Amino acid sequence: MDSLGDRFNQMTGKTRFVVCRLFLHLAGKEVAPLLGVLNSAARDAIDADGDIQVFGEGLAEICQSLLQYDVYWQSVANEGDVFWDEGEAGDFVEELFTDSAQRYHSGIEVEGLEDPNDVLSIPITQNLIVMLTVAYEGDVPALQTDLSNISALKTALKELINLHYQDRLRAVQVHFSPAQLGDELTSDQLLLHFPELIPL
Amino acid sequence: MNMLRRFFVYVMIFTLAVTTVACGSSSDQVGSSTNYSASRTSTAIPNRLSNGQYPVQQATYNDADGEYTLMLLNTKPGDSSAYRTTDLQMAQLTDEEISKGQKNYLKLENDQASMHIEKDFKIDYVHNVTEEKSNPQTGQTERVIVRQESSFWSPFAGALAGQAIGSLLFRPQYYVPPIYQSGGIFGFGGYGRTYNQSVNIYQERYNAPPAAVRNRQTVRSTGNLRTPYTQRPTTSTQRRTTGTTGFGLTRDRSTGSGYGTNTLRRSSSPRYRQPSSNSFGTSSRSRQPSRSSFGSSSRRRR
Numbered sequence: 001m002d003s004l005g006d007r008f009n010q011m012t013g014k015t016r017f018v019v020c021r022l023f024l025h026l027a028g029k030e031v032a033p034l035l036g037v038l039n040s041a042a043r044d045a046i047d048a049d050g051d052i053q054v055f056g057e058g059l060a061e062i063c064q065s066l067l068q069y070d071v072y073w074q075s076v077a078n079e080g081d082v083f084w085d086e087g088e089a090g091d092f093v094e095e096l097f098t099d100s101a102q103r104y105h106s107g108i109e110v111e112g113l114e115d116p117n118d119v120l121s122i123p124i125t126q127n128l129i130v131m132l133t134v135a136y137e138g139d140v141p142a143l144q145t146d147l148s149n150i151s152a153l154k155t156a157l158k159e160l161i162n163l164h165y166q167d168r169l170r171a172v173q174v175h176f177s178p179a180q181l182g183d184e185l186t187s188d189q190l191l192l193h194f195p196e197l198i199p200l
Numbered sequence: 201m202n203m204l205r206r207f208f209v210y211v212m213i214f215t216l217a218v219t220t221v222a223c224g225s226s227s228d229q230v231g232s233s234t235n236y237s238a239s240r241t242s243t244a245i246p247n248r249l250s251n252g253q254y255p256v257q258q259a260t261y262n263d264a265d266g267e268y269t270l271m272l273l274n275t276k277p278g279d280s281s282a283y284r285t286t287d288l289q290m291a292q293l294t295d296e297e298i299s300k301g302q303k304n305y306l307k308l309e310n311d312q313a314s315m316h317i318e319k320d321f322k323i324d325y326v327h328n329v330t331e332e333k334s335n336p337q338t339g340q341t342e343r344v345i346v347r348q349e350s351s352f353w354s355p356f357a358g359a360l361a362g363q364a365i366g367s368l369l370f371r372p373q374y375y376v377p378p379i380y381q382s383g384g385i386f387g388f389g390g391y392g393r394t395y396n397q398s399v400n401i402y403q404e405r406y407n408a409p410p411a412a413v414r415n416r417q418t419v420r421s422t423g424n425l426r427t428p429y430t431q432r433p434t435t436s437t438q439r440r441t442t443g444t445t446g447f448g449l450t451r452d453r454s455t456g457s458g459y460g461t462n463t464l465r466r467s468s469s470p471r472y473r474q475p476s477s478n479s480f481g482t483s484s485r486s487r488q489p490s491r492s493s494f495g496s497s498s499r500r501r502r
Contacts, residue, residue: 006478017464020480020481038457039457042421042425042457042459043425045459045461046419046421046425046459049332049419050414050417050418050419050461050463051409051417051461052417052461052463055460055461076482077481077482078480078481078482079479079480079481079482080479080480080481081478081479081480082478082479082480083478086464086465087464087465087466089464090462090464090465090466091466093460093462093464094420094462094466097420097458097460097462100458101422101458103453103456104422104423104453104454104455104456104458105453105454105455105456106422106423106424106455106456106457106458125454131458133460135462135464144480145480146480146481146482147482148482167400170462170463170464171460171461171462171463171464172460172461173420173458173459173460173461173462174458174459174460175422175456175457175458175459175460176456176457176458177453177454177455177456177457178454178455178456179423179424179455179456179457180455180457183454183455184454185454186454189452189453189454192452193452193453196482198482
């Protein structure tokens with residue numbers, strides 16, 4: 001029934017907006033270098049002040065790195081929706097940002113009193129979660145499915161890169177936890193705040 | 201036998217009708233591709249004007265949000281004479297129309313507005329001078345309007361206009377004003393059959409989005425991404441994630457950062473979002489097959 005409405009909207013030449021979010025959880029001591037990629041992309045993006053091109057480049061870079069770390073992929077989740085109304089899509093993007101942001105601690109750091117027994121070493125995180133949200137025009141079947149298997153996920157990440165080079169991205173969001181080298185994301189925290197993750 | 205023949209006739213009629221409709225619509229696709237911007241630009245104040253032509257007395261363009269305000273004549277009693285829209289096509293009056301004595305007019309057709317104006321028509325241009333200011337409370341930079349300047353914009357005047365697209369000027373198209381100059385702007389920064397196309401052309405020319413688009417972009421960020429890197433505490437002196445902070449509080453979340461940009465328009469009147477069957481995701485299989493819910497998250501969205 002609804003697909004008939006879709007067909008009709010397509011025929012009348014309306015633009016279709018897709019908003020989708022992808023969670024990717026990587027596990028292993030070797031994933032920490034990804035934090036460098038994520039943080040440098042974040043700094044470039046913040047400096048660019050909302051230029052979708054720069055955000056897209058950062059996203060492409062992140063996807064590229066994620067693809068190279070495919071051995072460490074642990075679990076995944078994705079969700080999304082298709083809109084025929086730009087306003088609704090825009091609202092949904094903002095909603096997803098808020099939802100992604102509440103899953104980690106981003107407020108002012110309460111500086112801990114230093115423990116004299118502290119050794120001069122940094123804990124290396126075992127887990128890393130990356131949340132990518134994009135909004136794009138048109139239809140990308142590879143992204144709009146269930147991505148809970150490795151080959152589907154690989155195709156999806158490649159499609160995300162392509163979307164940038166096709167200039168079809170309209171909104172980009174990247175969230176990651178932990179924030180930097182030296183912070184840890186434990187498995188408990190992961191279970192608690194990312195219950196939707198599905199093991200690969 | 202007769203029955204079968206009649207049935208056959210009906211089937212053929214039906215098929216013919218369906219294929220005719222389908223062909224008609226698909227060939228229309230290119231032409232109507234401009235229409236989507238009509239649906240996506242929901243103006244804040246609903247214009248209650250019926251289809252038709254209205255003489256244009258004055259036009260104003262505000263570059264803060266790209267909104268046109270047109271003062272119209274001959275509107276029906278009870279209707280406002282001001283027409284505000286962000287979705288306006290423009291065209292130059294043809295020589296024929298001018299020789300017939302046609303003046304500047306706004307044509308409304310199926311929610312699509314097009315303004316037909318003379319070559320030297322001046323649109324009042326309200327330029328908003330913006331500045332990046334950092335909000336001391338949140339630490340985030342915001343773009344604020346410092347002052348407004350007024351100027352005028354003649355989309356079809358100037359050498360640029362004539363050479364570039366020739367006769368296309370007489371067909372309604374979207375135009376984006378060129379970069380602001382005090383003392384009048386001539387020509388256009390971008391044009392196209394869709395609003396986005398005109399923005400893209402502007403962007404190619406000036407390497408930056410038009411003011412109206414730039415002001416729509418919102419950047420959000422979380423974590424301490426906005427703090428300069430040198431000012432951040434060095435991590436080697438602290439163990440921040442071992443479960444407790446210095447005050448003995450348990451930390452149930454790890455740290456994280458996020459950032460995002462959104463160039464989509466926001467809906468002017470938030471609506472109850474109808475759940476759609478278009479949604480997709482990993483967890484749709486794990487839940488009951490209600491068409492409304494989707495995604496892997498257990499967070500319930502109505």
